[in-house]
Amino acid sequence: MKKYAPLTSYLQSQTADRITLSFKEITEILGAALPGSAVKHGVWWTNSPSSGRHNEAWLTAGWKTSNRNLKAQTIQFERIGISSQPKQQVRQAAPRSSFDPSMLTETDFAADCTVTLQLRWQRLGAVALVNHKLVFPEAPKQAGLYRLTVRLGNRTTVYVGEAVNLKRRFGNYRRPGNTQQTSLRLNALLIEAIGQGGAISVDIAYDNIGLSVGGKIVAADLADKAVRRMIEQAAIVAHGGVDVEMLNR
Known part of the structure; x- marks a missing residue:
C-alpha cells in the first residue's frame, strides 16, 4: 500500500x-x-x-x-x-x-467475554424417608440443574448440582452404587437429616434459562455438559451471599 x-x-x-x-x-x-x-x-x-x-x-x-x-x-x-x-x-x-x-499487551485474539445468566428455580417438592429409603418427588427425564436445601434446626445447608437426566440423578441418590462417592455421601447425609427431624426441599431449573454472551442472547443448551457446569458454578457462587452452608465445598 x-x-x-x-x-x-x-x-x-x-x-x-x-x-x-x-x-x-x-x-x-x-x-x-x-x-x-x-x-x-x-x-x-x-x-x-x-x-x-x-x-x-x-x-x-x-x-x-x-x-x-x-x-x-x-x-x-x-x-x-x-x-x-x-x-x-x-x-x-x-x-x-x-x-x-x-x-502486558493485547493478544492477536483478545476477544472480550461478557456472560449474563438468569436462572429461576422452580420448587419440585420435598424428599421423604419411607422404610429407610429416600423418596424424591417425580422429576422430568431432562437435563437441568437441581438444588437440595436441607433445614435442620437453625442450620440450613444447600447442594447444587447438574445432570443430563434429573430423574435418573435422583434415582442415584436413592440407590447409590458402590463407586458413586458423591451419591453415597449425599444419601447418608439426607437420611440422617430426615431422621433427626429435618426437612429437605428440591428445586430444579431445566427451561427458561436466560443466557447471553457478548450481549447476544443464545440458547442455553443443557444437553451440553459444559453449559450445565457453567450454570452450576454460577449458582454455587450466587449462594455465597446467602447465610447457608454449601455442601459442594
Missing part, C-alpha cells in the same frame, strides 16, 4: 537487526496518522501475510513485528530469521524479575 511505502524505505535503510519505534515516530515517518485500530488493537500489527494488507510494508522489506506494547505505544521490528533473543542472552540464565503489569 502506497501510504506505508515510507515505512518500507525506512526499514530497508536500517543496519541494525532490531529497532523499536514509538507510534509517534512511525507517524512522522509516514507523514500521516496511523489508523485508530493500530493504536487500540494489537492484531493490526500481525505478521500474518495477506496480499494488499498494510503489513506488507515491513514483511516485503524483510522485517517482522514483535513486542507490541499498546500501553507504551511502541512496536519492535526485527529482521526475519533473526532469533528473538541475542545469542549471548540465550546462553545466560534468565534473570529474576518481578511481574510488571505495564508490560
Whole structure:
C-alpha cells in the first residue's frame, strides 16, 4: 500500500537487526496518522501475510513485528530469521524479575467475554424417608440443574448440582452404587437429616434459562455438559451471599 511505502524505505535503510519505534515516530515517518485500530488493537500489527494488507510494508522489506506494547505505544521490528533473543542472552540464565503489569499487551485474539445468566428455580417438592429409603418427588427425564436445601434446626445447608437426566440423578441418590462417592455421601447425609427431624426441599431449573454472551442472547443448551457446569458454578457462587452452608465445598 502506497501510504506505508515510507515505512518500507525506512526499514530497508536500517543496519541494525532490531529497532523499536514509538507510534509517534512511525507517524512522522509516514507523514500521516496511523489508523485508530493500530493504536487500540494489537492484531493490526500481525505478521500474518495477506496480499494488499498494510503489513506488507515491513514483511516485503524483510522485517517482522514483535513486542507490541499498546500501553507504551511502541512496536519492535526485527529482521526475519533473526532469533528473538541475542545469542549471548540465550546462553545466560534468565534473570529474576518481578511481574510488571505495564508490560502486558493485547493478544492477536483478545476477544472480550461478557456472560449474563438468569436462572429461576422452580420448587419440585420435598424428599421423604419411607422404610429407610429416600423418596424424591417425580422429576422430568431432562437435563437441568437441581438444588437440595436441607433445614435442620437453625442450620440450613444447600447442594447444587447438574445432570443430563434429573430423574435418573435422583434415582442415584436413592440407590447409590458402590463407586458413586458423591451419591453415597449425599444419601447418608439426607437420611440422617430426615431422621433427626429435618426437612429437605428440591428445586430444579431445566427451561427458561436466560443466557447471553457478548450481549447476544443464545440458547442455553443443557444437553451440553459444559453449559450445565457453567450454570452450576454460577449458582454455587450466587449462594455465597446467602447465610447457608454449601455442601459442594
